[in-house]
Amino acid sequence: MTQKRINRAAFEPAYLQLINILREQISKGLFRAGDCLPSESQLCKTYKVSPMTVRRAINALIEQGAVSTVQGRGTFVRPLQLSTAVFGLDQFQRLFTEGADTKVKILEVGIISADAESAQKLRQPEGTRIILIRRLIARGEEPLIYHREYLVYDSGRPVVEAEMEVASLHGLFAGGEAATIKWGQLSISTEELTEEAAGLLKAEIGKPAFHLEHLFYDFDEQPVSWGGFICRGDMFKFNAIVGFVESGVNLRRGKTASL
Amino acid sequence: MTQKRINRAAFEPAYLQLINILREQISKGLFRAGDCLPSESQLCKTYKVSPMTVRRAINALIEQGAVSTVQGRGTFVRPLQLSTAVFGLDQFQRLFTEGADTKVKILEVGIISADAESAQKLRQPEGTRIILIRRLIARGEEPLIYHREYLVYDSGRPVVEAEMEVASLHGLFAGGEAATIKWGQLSISTEELTEEAAGLLKAEIGKPAFHLEHLFYDFDEQPVSWGGFICRGDMFKFNAIVGFVESGVNLRRGKTASL
DNA sequence: AAGTGGTCTAGACCACTAT
DNA sequence: TAGTGGTCTAGACCACTTT
Numbered sequence: 001m002t003q004k005r006i007n008r009a010a011f012e013p014a015y016l017q018l019i020n021i022l023r024e025q026i027s028k029g030l031f032r033a034g035d036c037l038p039s040e041s042q043l044c045k046t047y048k049v050s051p052m053t054v055r056r057a058i059n060a061l062i063e064q065g066a067v068s069t070v071q072g073r074g075t076f077v078r079p080l081q082l083s084t085a086v087f088g089l090d091q092f093q094r095l096f097t098e099g100a101d102t103k104v105k106i107l108e109v110g111i112i113s114a115d116a117e118s119a120q121k122l123r124q125p126e127g128t129r130i131i132l133i134r135r136l137i138a139r140g141e142e143p144l145i146y147h148r149e150y151l152v153y154d155s156g157r158p159v160v161e162a163e164m165e166v167a168s169l170h171g172l173f174a175g176g177e178a179a180t181i182k183w184g185q186l187s188i189s190t191e192e193l194t195e196e197a198a199g200l201l202k203a204e205i206g207k208p209a210f211h212l213e214h215l216f217y218d219f220d221e222q223p224v225s226w227g228g229f230i231c232r233g234d235m236f237k238f239n240a241i242v243g244f245v246e247s248g249v250n251l252r253r254g255k256t257a258s259l
Numbered sequence: 260m261t262q263k264r265i266n267r268a269a270f271e272p273a274y275l276q277l278i279n280i281l282r283e284q285i286s287k288g289l290f291r292a293g294d295c296l297p298s299e300s301q302l303c304k305t306y307k308v309s310p311m312t313v314r315r316a317i318n319a320l321i322e323q324g325a326v327s328t329v330q331g332r333g334t335f336v337r338p339l340q341l342s343t344a345v346f347g348l349d350q351f352q353r354l355f356t357e358g359a360d361t362k363v364k365i366l367e368v369g370i371i372s373a374d375a376e377s378a379q380k381l382r383q384p385e386g387t388r389i390i391l392i393r394r395l396i397a398r399g400e401e402p403l404i405y406h407r408e409y410l411v412y413d414s415g416r417p418v419v420e421a422e423m424e425v426a427s428l429h430g431l432f433a434g435g436e437a438a439t440i441k442w443g444q445l446s447i448s449t450e451e452l453t454e455e456a457a458g459l460l461k462a463e464i465g466k467p468a469f470h471l472e473h474l475f476y477d478f479d480e481q482p483v484s485w486g487g488f489i490c491r492g493d494m495f496k497f498n499a500i501v502g503f504v505e506s507g508v509n510l511r512r513g514k515t516a517s518l
Numbered sequence: 519a520a521g522t523g524g525t526c527t528a529g530a531c532c533a534c535t536a537t
Numbered sequence: 538t539a540g541t542g543g544t545c546t547a548g549a550c551c552a553c554t555t556t
Contacts, residue, residue, distance in 0.1 A: 013525060027441065029478045039541060050527045052311065055543075063322065071542045072535035080440050082473075083352035086345040087447060087497070093342035181339050182286065183502030188346060190449040190467040190492035208449040208467035208492070214341075217502075219288045233449040233467070238346070243442030243476075272544060298522060309546045314524075330523045331554035 006047050014049050018057040021047075026066065026077055027244040033079035037067060040075075066244070080243045087238040089212075092229075095139065107134040107200075111153060118150045121215060121226040129153050133227075136200055143201045144235050149227030181224065184216040190233070197230045208233040265306050273308050277316040280306075282325065285336055286503040292338035296326060299334075325503070339502045346497040348471075351488075354398065366393040366459075370412060377409045380474060380485040388412050392486075395459055402460045403494050408486030440483065443475040449492070456489045467492040 004021045006014050025031055038046065043054045058075060061067045065084045069075045095102050112132045119126040131151040136143055191211045198205040212229040263280045265273050284290055297305065302313045317334060320326045324343045328334045354361050371391045378385040390410040395402055448470045457464040471488040 015525080027478075029441075040543095041541080051529085052545090053526065056525095058542090069542060070535085071533065072540080074535095074541065080443065082443075082445070083348050085348055085445050087445075088346070089342045089344055181502065182288075183500065183504055184339065184341075186341070186344050186346075186499045186501065188497040189495075190469055192467055206465065208451055210449055219286075236448075238447040240445045241442065242445065243440065245442055274544080299524095300522080310548085311526090312545065315544095317523085328523060329554085330552065331521080333522065333554095 006049060014047075015053050015056040015060070018043070018047060018049065018054065019060050022057065022061060023066065023244060031077050033077050035077050036073075037075040037077065082242060085240040085242045087240045091236060091238070092212075095137070095144070101140050103138050105136045105138065107136055109133050114150075118226060122150060122152050122223045124152065144232055146197050146200045146230040147227065148230075149225055152222070152224050180218050181216045182219045182221075184214055187213045188238075189213070191230070193230070193232075201230070201232050203232055203234075210236050265308060273306075274312050274315040274319070277302070277306060277308065277313065278319050281316065281320060282503060285325065290336050292336050294336050295332075296334040296336065341501060344499040344501045346499045350495060350497070351471075354396070354403070360399050362397050364395045364397065366395055368392050373409075377485060381409060381411050381482045383411065403491055405456050405459045405489040406486065407489075408484055411481070411483050439477050440475045441478045441480075443473055446472050447497075448472070450489070452489070452491075460489070460491050462491055462493075469495050 004024075006017050008014070010017065022037070031037060037043075040051060040054045040058065043049075043057075044051055047054075058067070058069065062069065065078060065081075067075050068078050110132055111129050114122065114124055114126055114128045114130045116126055118124075118130060119128060122130060124130065130153050133147075133149045133151065135147040135149075137145040137147060189211045191209055192206045193201065193203055193209050195205050197203075197209065198207070201209075203209075210229075210231040210233060212231065214225070214227055214229075215223060216225040218224045263283075265276050265280075267273070269276065281296065290296060296302075299310060299313045299317065302308075302316075303310055306313075317326070317328065321328065324337060324340075326334050327337050369391055370388050373381065373383055373385055373387045373389045375385055377383075377389060378387060381389060383389065389412050392406075392408045392410065394406040394408075396404040396406060450468055450470045451465045452460065452462055452468050454464050456462075456468065457466070460468075462468075469488075469490040469492055471490065473484070473486055473488075474482060475484040477483045
C-alpha cells in the first residue's frame with residue numbers, strides 16, 4: 001500500500017487532505033466499520049502534521065458521521081446508519097435560482113378574519129384581522145406549487161412591505177433578507193389534493209401531494225407567518241446519500257452526511 | 260449590556276461556551292442578519308482565549324449556517340434561508356429504538372426472477388434469480404410501514420445470512436453492523452396506496468403515502484439491495500427547524516441546522 | 519499599511535482506558 | 538504506567554480587502 005502524503009505546496013490545506021486520505025482509506029475498505037483508526041499521535045508522525053491538524057480532521061469526520069471516538073480507547077469507523085440521512089429543500093431552491101422561467105403569481109392578497117386554526121398558530125384572538133396571501137408557483141406554463149400564507153397584520157407596517165420583507169419567496173429560498181424572522185418550524189407531510197389545489201395545479205382531485213408547512217417567528221418569539229406549500233406529488237422528490245461516496249469531500253456544508 | 264465571560268472552571272469547554280455566547284447574542288438581536296461580528300482578534304481579547312479557540316467557534320457557526328466569512332472583510336450573520344433546512348429520519352429511528360412494541364413481521368422471503376426494473380437497479384440481467392423480502396412493520400397492532408426489498412443473490416452467502424447482515428432493519432436504523440454496505444441513495448416521494456399496500460396497512464386504496472426508496476452499494480460499488488418503505492401518510496411527518504432557537508447548542512451533530 | 523480571515527506549529531495539560 | 542482522545546496556548550505566516 002503506497003502511503004499517501006500531505007502535499008504542502010497544494011492549494012488544499014493539510015487538514016482537508018488528511019480528511020480525504022482517511023475517507024478514501026475507509027472507502028477503499030482499508031478500514032471497515034468497527035475498525036480502529038491509527039492513533040492521533042501515529043497520524044501526526046505518518047503525515048508529519050501537528051496534533052491540532054490531526055484533531056481538526058478527526059473532528060470533521062466525526063461531524064460527517066464517518067467515525068466516532070472513545071476517550072482512552074481510540075477512533076472507530078462507524079457503520080452505515082439510515083437515520084443519519086438528511087433531506088434538504090434543494091429542489092425548491094433550484095426552482096428559484098436556476099432557470100429564470102419560474103414565475104410566482106400572486107392570486108390574492110387581502111385582509112381576512114382569523115379562523116380558529118390560523119388564530120391559534122399566529123397566537124391571535126379568533127376573528128382578528130390577518131393577512132392572507134395566496135400564490136401559484138409555475139415553471140413555464142406548468143403550475144407546480146400552491147402557496148397559502150397567513151401573516152400577522154401589523155398596522156404600523158403596510159401590507160406591501162410585509163409581503164416584500166417577510167414573504168418574499170425568492171428571498172426565503174435563495175438567500176434574500178428575511179431579517180425580521182429569527183427562526184421557523186418546517187414540516188413535510190403528504191395529503192390528497194383538495195378541489196381548490198387540484199384546480200390550480202391542473203391535477204386530479206385526490207392525487208397525493210407534499211405539504212410543506214411553515215411557521216415563522218420574529219425576534220420577540222412571536223409568530224409572524226404561518227402557511228404551507230402544496231406541491232404536486234408527481235413533480236417533487238427528496239434525495240439523500242448515506243455512507244462513503246467516492247468523490248473527495250469539499251468545504252460545502254454537510255448535505256452529504258455520512259454513515 | 261453585561262458582557263458574558265468564559266468560565267474556565269466549567270465542564271463546558273471554552274470553544275463551546277463561545278459558540279453559545281455568540282449564538283445567544285445573535286438570537287437576542289444584538290447582531291442581525293447582515294451585521295458584522297467582532298473581528299477574531301477582538302474576540303480573543305474580549306473573551307481572553309487564543310486565536311485557535313475563536314477560530315474553532317467561528318468554524319462551528321459557519322457549519323451551522325449561522326454566519327459566513329469573507330477573507331479580509333469580516334464575519335457576517337447570515338439571513339434565514341429555507342433551503343438550509345434538513346429533514347431526517349428520526350421518526351423511523353425512534354420506531355426501532357424507543358418503545359419496544361415495534362414489531363417487524365417477515366411476510367415473505369424467497370427467490371424470484373428479476374423483472375426489468377429490479378434487474379436494472381441491481382445491475383443484473385433480466386431474469387436473474389434475486390431475493391425478495393417483504394416485511395410489515397407495526398407498532399402494537401397498528402401496521403405502519405410496508406417494506407419490499409430486492410437483494411442480489413450471492414450463492415456463496417446463504418439467504419438467511421444476507422437477510423441478517425444486509426437487511427436487518429434494526430441495524431440499519433439504530434446502528435447495527437451493515438459492514439458490507441458502503442453507501443446508499445435514498446429518496447422520498449409520495450404515492451397513492453396500491454391495493455396490496457392498502458390491504459397490509461389497513462388503509463384505504465388511493466390514500467397518500469410516503470415512499471422511502473433505497474439503493475445500497477457494497478465496497479466494490481456494486482448494488483446489493485434495492486427497495487422501498489411504503490409509509491402511511493397519515494402516520495408520518497418530517498420536521499426541521501431553521502434559524503436561531505433559544506436553547507443552547509450542545510455537541511450533537513447538526514440536525515438543528517441554522518440560518 | 520493596517521486590519522481581516524485562514525492555516526499551522528510544537529508543545530502543554532487533562533481525563534480516560536488498558537495492562 | 539503508557540497510550541489514547543480532548544482542549545488550549547501564544548504565537549507564526551499567508552492571502553485578502555480596505556484606506
